[in-house]
Amino acid sequence: MRDEDETEAEERDPRWAQVARLVVGVISDSDHGDDLGTVLTRLIRELVDVLPAGEAGLLLLDDDQHPGLAAATDTAAHRLEVQQLTTGEGPCIEAIHTGRLVLVTDLERPARFPDLAGAAVADGFRSILAVPMRANADLLGCVNFFFRSPQVSDDAARRAQDVVDVVALSIATREQLHDATQLADQLARALQSRIVIEQAKGVLAERLDVSLDEAFGVMRRFARTRRMALPVLARKVVSRQIAIAEVLEDLV
Numbered sequence: 001m002r003d004e005d006e007t008e009a010e011e012r013d014p015r016w017a018q019v020a021r022l023v024v025g026v027i028s029d030s031d032h033g034d035d036l037g038t039v040l041t042r043l044i045r046e047l048v049d050v051l052p053a054g055e056a057g058l059l060l061l062d063d064d065q066h067p068g069l070a071a072a073t074d075t076a077a078h079r080l081e082v083q084q085l086t087t088g089e090g091p092c093i094e095a096i097h098t099g100r101l102v103l104v105t106d107l108e109r110p111a112r113f114p115d116l117a118g119a120a121v122a123d124g125f126r127s128i129l130a131v132p133m134r135a136n137a138d139l140l141g142c143v144n145f146f147f148r149s150p151q152v153s154d155d156a157a158r159r160a161q162d163v164v165d166v167v168a169l170s171i172a173t174r175e176q177l178h179d180a181t182q183l184a185d186q187l188a189r190a191l192q193s194r195i196v197i198e199q200a201k202g203v204l205a206e207r208l209d210v211s212l213d214e215a216f217g218v219m220r221r222f223a224r225t226r227r228m229a230l231p232v233l234a235r236k237v238v239s240r241q242i243a244i245a246e247v248l249e250d251l252v
Contacts (some may be wrong), residue, residue: 037070037071037193037194037197040058040070040071040167041071041072041073043071043167044056044057044058044071044072044073044143045073047143047145047160047163047164047167048073048145050159050163051145051156051159051160051163053129053145053146053147053160054124054125054146054147054148055072055073055074055076055077055125055145055146056072056073056077056143056144056145056146057069057071057072057073057077057078057080057081057092057143057144057146058070058071058072058133058141058142058143058144059081059084059085059092059096059141059142059143059144060140060141061096061139061140061141062192067085067092067093067096067141067142068085068192068194068195069081069082069085069195069198069199070141070194070195070198071194071198072198072212074211074212075202075205075206075211075212076123076124076125076146077144077146078198078201078202078205078212079119079123079202079206080116080119080120080123080125080144080146081144082199082202083115083116083119084116084144087115087116089113089116090113090116090130091103091104091113091116091128091129091130091144092130092142092143092144094130095130095131095132095142096132096139096141096142098132099132099134099139100132101129101130101131101132101157101160101161102128102129102130103127103128103129103130103152103157104117104127104128104129105126105127105150105151105152106126106127106150106151107120107121107125107126107127107128107150108121108126108150116128120146123146124148125146125147125148126147126148126149126150127146127147127149127150127151127152128144128145128146128147129144129145129147129152129156129157129160130142130143130144130145131143131144131145131160131161131164132164133164133165133167133168133171134165134168135168135169135171135172136172138172140168140171140172143160143164143167145160192231193230193231193234196231196234196235196238197216197219197230197231197234199234199238200215200219200233200234200235200237200238201215201216201219201234202215203237203238203244204218204219204237204244204247207244208244208248218247219233219234219237219247222247
């Protein structure tokens with residue numbers, strides 16, 4: 001029998017219950033066998049609906065404390081996250097360096113990060129909220145929320161911090177449920193693979209003028225056709241060892 005408080009909570013805001021269920025999937029590793037990167041992509045899409053924001057991106061720190069792109073809800077968010085990683089500046093980079101929430105509003109008249117603001121406005125966004133992701137004293141990364149309104153309410157900022165804290169706790173709990181050494185190796189490999197896959201998705205999405213999901217579908221079909229591991233294919237796409245024309249020709 002379900003707890004009455006849980007039922008009442010779902011009736012008050014079913015979106016929170018949806019996020020809670022997905023977070024449980026992260027902790028229990030029972031999300032239909034999906035890898036952590038896939039689960040995180042689905043999770044930040046749920047967070048976008050809860051806030052609501054326009055889109056979002058997630059950066060995770062590797063073993064050397066360098067940020068890498070782990071997930072993005074669409075091509076625009078993916079592009080803006082990559083821009084921050086490439087230039088080494090932006091709300092998400094600052095949030096990682098300071099461990100504090102960073103809010104940039106009214107992007108059409110930006111006081112900071114003018115290049116990023118211009119790119120964000122071109123994609124239809126008017127404000128950015130970067131929320132550091134912590135588990136106890138450990139900084140895991142940052143979630144960047146892109147809003148289509150020029151201002152972000154205090155309530156939305158608090159809600160964003162709350163949900164990101166829950167996500168961080170779920171990841172940390174997942175780690176604690178496994179052997180520390182094995183998990184560290186697994187997460188390092190998974191993160192590196194996820195980063196290069198996200199980069200390859202971005203390359204294909206831009207070159208083929210398709211969504212990130214469609215680009216990922218193209219990669220999966222090509223990898224199956226060639227009997228090639230997806231991370232191996234992604235590295236070849238990013239390094240241009242495989243031409244885009246070859247990918248398309250193989251799928252005809």
